[in-house]
Amino acid sequence: MGTVSRVVNGGVNVRESTRRQVLEVIExxxxxxxxxxxxxxxxxxxxxxxxxxxxxRPSTVVRLAGALAVLDEQGYDTIVCNVDTxxxxxxxxTALTVRHRADGxxxxxxxxxxxxxxxxxxxxxxIVTVDAVAAGVPQTIIDDVAGGRLATxxxxxxxxxxxxxxxxxxxxxxxxxLGFTSSRFRLQGYRRELTEAGIDFDPELVRLGPHSAAxxxxxAGCLLRLPDPPTAIFAASDTQAMGVLSAAERCGFPVxxxxxxxxxxxxxxxxxxxxxxxxxxxxxxxxxxxxxLCALLDGAKVRPLRQQLPLRMVQRTSSARPARxxxxxxxxxxxxxxxxxxxxxxxxxxxxxxxxxxxxxLPRRNDYCAEGVV
Amino acid sequence: MGTVSRVVNGGVNVRESTRRQVLEVIExxxxxxxxxxxxxxxxxxxxxxxxxxxxxRPSTVVRLAGALAVLDEQGYDTIVCNVDTxxxxxxxxTALTVRHRADGxxxxxxxxxxxxxxxxxxxxxxIVTVDAVAAGVPQTIIDDVAGGRLATxxxxxxxxxxxxxxxxxxxxxxxxxLGFTSSRFRLQGYRRELTEAGIDFDPELVRLGPHSAAxxxxxAGCLLRLPDPPTAIFAASDTQAMGVLSAAERCGFPVxxxxxxxxxxxxxxxxxxxxxxxxxxxxxxxxxxxxxLCALLDGAKVRPLRQQLPLRMVQRTSSARPARxxxxxxxxxxxxxxxxxxxxxxxxxxxxxxxxxxxxxLPRRNDYCAEGVV
DNA sequence: TCCCAAGTTGGAATCGCTTCCAACAGGGCG
DNA sequence: CGCCCTGTTGGAAGCGATTCCAACTTGGGA
Numbered sequence: 001m002g003t004v005s006r007v008v009n010g011g012v013n014v015r016e017s018t019r020r021q022v023l024e025v026i027e028x029x030x031x032x033x034x035x036x037x038x039x040x041x042x043x044x045x046x047x048x049x050x051x052x053x054x055x056x057r058p059s060t061v062v063r064l065a066g067a068l069a070v071l072d073e074q075g076y077d078t079i080v081c082n083v084d085t086x087x088x089x090x091x092x093x094t095a096l097t098v099r100h101r102a103d104g105x106x107x108x109x110x111x112x113x114x115x116x117x118x119x120x121x122x123x124x125x126x127i128v129t130v131d132a133v134a135a136g137v138p139q140t141i142i143d144d145v146a147g148g149r150l151a152t153x154x155x156x157x158x159x160x161x162x163x164x165x166x167x168x169x170x171x172x173x174x175x176x177x178l179g180f181t182s183s184r185f186r187l188q189g190y191r192r193e194l195t196e197a198g199i200d201f202d203p204e205l206v207r208l209g210p211h212s213a214a215x216x217x218x219x220a221g222c223l224l225r226l227p228d229p230p231t232a233i234f235a236a237s238d239t240q241a242m243g244v245l246s247a248a249e250r251c252g253f254p255v256x257x258x259x260x261x262x263x264x265x266x267x268x269x270x271x272x273x274x275x276x277x278x279x280x281x282x283x284x285x286x287x288x289x290x291x292x293l294c295a296l297l298d299g300a301k302v303r304p305l306r307q308q309l310p311l312r313m314v315q316r317t318s319s320a321r322p323a324r325x326x327x328x329x330x331x332x333x334x335x336x337x338x339x340x341x342x343x344x345x346x347x348x349x350x351x352x353x354x355x356x357x358x359x360x361x362l363p364r365r366n367d368y369c370a371e372g373v374v
Numbered sequence: 375m376g377t378v379s380r381v382v383n384g385g386v387n388v389r390e391s392t393r394r395q396v397l398e399v400i401e402x403x404x405x406x407x408x409x410x411x412x413x414x415x416x417x418x419x420x421x422x423x424x425x426x427x428x429x430x431r432p433s434t435v436v437r438l439a440g441a442l443a444v445l446d447e448q449g450y451d452t453i454v455c456n457v458d459t460x461x462x463x464x465x466x467x468t469a470l471t472v473r474h475r476a477d478g479x480x481x482x483x484x485x486x487x488x489x490x491x492x493x494x495x496x497x498x499x500x501i502v503t504v505d506a507v508a509a510g511v512p513q514t515i516i517d518d519v520a521g522g523r524l525a526t527x528x529x530x531x532x533x534x535x536x537x538x539x540x541x542x543x544x545x546x547x548x549x550x551x552l553g554f555t556s557s558r559f560r561l562q563g564y565r566r567e568l569t570e571a572g573i574d575f576d577p578e579l580v581r582l583g584p585h586s587a588a589x590x591x592x593x594a595g596c597l598l599r600l601p602d603p604p605t606a607i608f609a610a611s612d613t614q615a616m617g618v619l620s621a622a623e624r625c626g627f628p629v630x631x632x633x634x635x636x637x638x639x640x641x642x643x644x645x646x647x648x649x650x651x652x653x654x655x656x657x658x659x660x661x662x663x664x665x666x667l668c669a670l671l672d673g674a675k676v677r678p679l680r681q682q683l684p685l686r687m688v689q690r691t692s693s694a695r696p697a698r699x700x701x702x703x704x705x706x707x708x709x710x711x712x713x714x715x716x717x718x719x720x721x722x723x724x725x726x727x728x729x730x731x732x733x734x735x736l737p738r739r740n741d742y743c744a745e746g747v748v
Numbered sequence: 749t750c751c752c753a754a755g756t757t758g759g760a761a762t763c764g765c766t767t768c769c770a771a772c773a774g775g776g777c778g
Numbered sequence: 779c780g781c782c783c784t785g786t787t788g789g790a791a792g793c794g795a796t797t798c799c800a801a802c803t804t805g806g807g808a
Contacts, residue, residue: 039410078454
């Protein structure tokens with residue numbers, strides 16, 4: 001009935017007495033308006049879908065939280081689609097385009113194929129991306145190359161000349177992984193900065209492996225056991241940087257006395273760990289993506305199409321001037337004493353342990369080195 | 375039209391030629407079935423809402439991921455409601471009961487008032503909780519008291535007699551916080567285990583503060599500066615345990631040589647940090663909650679109403695036998711060397727810094743000590 | 749050749765709201 | 779006192795599927 005609808009919603013043009021009556025009846029009958037019917041009738045579900053990769057990663061969840069806060073405030077319900085594999089990605093992408101269930105879609109960090117983007121546009125489904133580029137789509141991103149340079153420049157300015165890199169392999173879209181691009185671009189920034197500083201690129205100093213602290217620890221371990229180990233390591237993410245810290249500890253490289261470490265993202269833990277890192281506005285990126293989608297849904301124009309958020313180097317105590325030879329000492333610390341020996345005994349951190357597990361995902365040997373990667 | 379519906383869905387009893395025709399027309403018209411209309415007609419949105427507190431906390435997001443995986447597989451859309459304050463909690467709880475928008479609701483870790491639960495039951499909205507108790511509601515929980523005992527027993531068995539506790543304050547429901555119960559119960563377990571071991575409870579050794587690694591570091595710092603500091607600290611969560619590790623480092627208490635540390639939850643990072651901890655099946659708890667809700671939605675009975683998941687002590691290298699006086703040495707490590715001094719200079723970790731920020735949330739001084747808390 | 753059962757197909761009713769519209773009640777003003 | 783305008787109310791027409799049902803094919807068996 002018209003009047004009921006008026007009472008439940010705006011409540012304009014309803015006599016106070018009638019209003020009270022209706023409310024009373026609603027209460028007595030335990031009537032609950034159906035969101036569905038309302039949405040169907042209204043023509044819009046006021047629902048947004050957000051596609052995130054690897055939900056549990058700190059950077060992802062912070063972005064998600066940022067987006068949720070905005071969408072919530074704007075009165076949207078948010079359907080969260082977590083994606084760990086290409087199959088899941090495609091499944092959700094298809095579901096989202098094939099059926100009309102959300103007013104709009106936010107895609108976080110996931111590179112999406114052109115034809116999929118086209119499917120959204122064809123269906124005129126509003127869409128924005130966060131931390132991912134897509135032609136013709138409003139996007140909120142950072143400049144990963146610049147970030148890589150920032151970190152590298154910081155280490156160079158401290159006097160480091162032999163700087164290692166630990167990051168993700170550059171997988172193609174077709175492979176097992178989601179094919180994130182950030183690590184690749186950060187590596188690019190690292191290379192460029194080195195080049196501009198007149199330092200020869202040493203492929204040996206670049207180690208790539210699946211995204212995890214444990215793997216990163218392993219890769220860093222390899223670097224530190226080199227005859228001429230780096231005096232600094234730039235990790236493509238804070239998670240990986242933690243792995244590097246752990247490896248430094250285990251290999252007896254006090255941080256920052258014998259090894260400087262720089263991460264990327266500035267997740268919450270970095271402050272506690274005193275990890276120098278490149279700060280990117282994670283939460284804000286999610287919020288901005290959401291805001292831009294809302295604008296799109298309100299029929300407003302979103303511009304610039306490519307919104308680039310600022311980065312900045314945050315220096316903490318994990319990076320410092322390299323020690324002059326033999327000055328060593330100090331303490332480096334991530335793990336309780338004895339972790340090294342004990343873990344080794346259990347074979348848990350053996351240099352190649354993770355490869356056993358992940359070999360299938362890394363078909364080409366040279367994914368492990370910078371050759372042909374950048 | 376009936377036939378179209380048959381083609382789009384099951385596709386039974388449709389001649390192959392017609393089917394192809396319909397499909398062709400669908401393609402040509404760019405027709406997208408409306409989830410809303412279907413849901414309205416069908417009578418069920420096939421949508422579930424999940425209420426989580428402090429989404430970005432590691433334990434929360436892992437639970438969420440576990441639930442999402444199951445719901446996804448079961449074909450449900452999942453609306454995620456993140457809750458950081460009591461107002462948000464009430465807002466979402468009200469929205470969920472007042473309007474019919476989800477088939478069912480999962481509540482994670484949030485204590486919910488009786489009348490709110492009643493509202494769900496009255497509206498016969500299927501509901502389950504994870505990591506929270508609620509009378510008459512299917513719940514997936516752990517025994518936090520037992521967990522507290524497990525951790526404490528572990529430390530006692532190593533020979534510790536002076537064991538500190540760092541956890542959350544026991545806020546009432548009406549206060550600013552969400553009033554989580556886990557820390558309180560873990561503290562209870564700690565006290566009981568001590569009592570049974572014939573050790574007098576020392577309120578000085580219990581320090582409570584808002585949930586964060588930084589605060590925990592501060593509280594632990596107070597403990598370590600005591601004339602007779604504890605030889606071990608049990609933290610109510612891994613996040614807080616990380617704070618404790620950090621404090622140990624800063625105060626010059628090598629772990630585990632001069633201080634053993636035990637956490638709770640077994641989040642991913644603990645392995646990297648070699649933190650001994652009480653393992654609880656986080657992801658599994660979310661998955662189980664989701665599974666049970668699905669069962670409820672299928673009209674099945676869920677039992678037992680209270681599903682209790684197992685805990686187990688995971689010993690890593692942050693806990694060991696207490697050193698005999700003067701045997702010290704070894705290294706303790708969480709922070710890069712020099713962090714202590716440098717951070718102190720910036721006042722960042724000054725013992726009382728956080729209180730400035732959070733005082734308003736902690737009206738009663740004795741929330742900081744165990745008196746009247748358990 | 750005819751009839752009937754099984755297989756197909758289109759149409760109508762329904763889900764529960766929003767929204768537009770017509771009808772109606774008052775009150776102010778001519 | 780009557781008219782018009784404003785404020786209020788109930789009714790009807792969708793929204794876009796699902797689902798039941800009646801009608802229509804079709805093919806096999808009598």
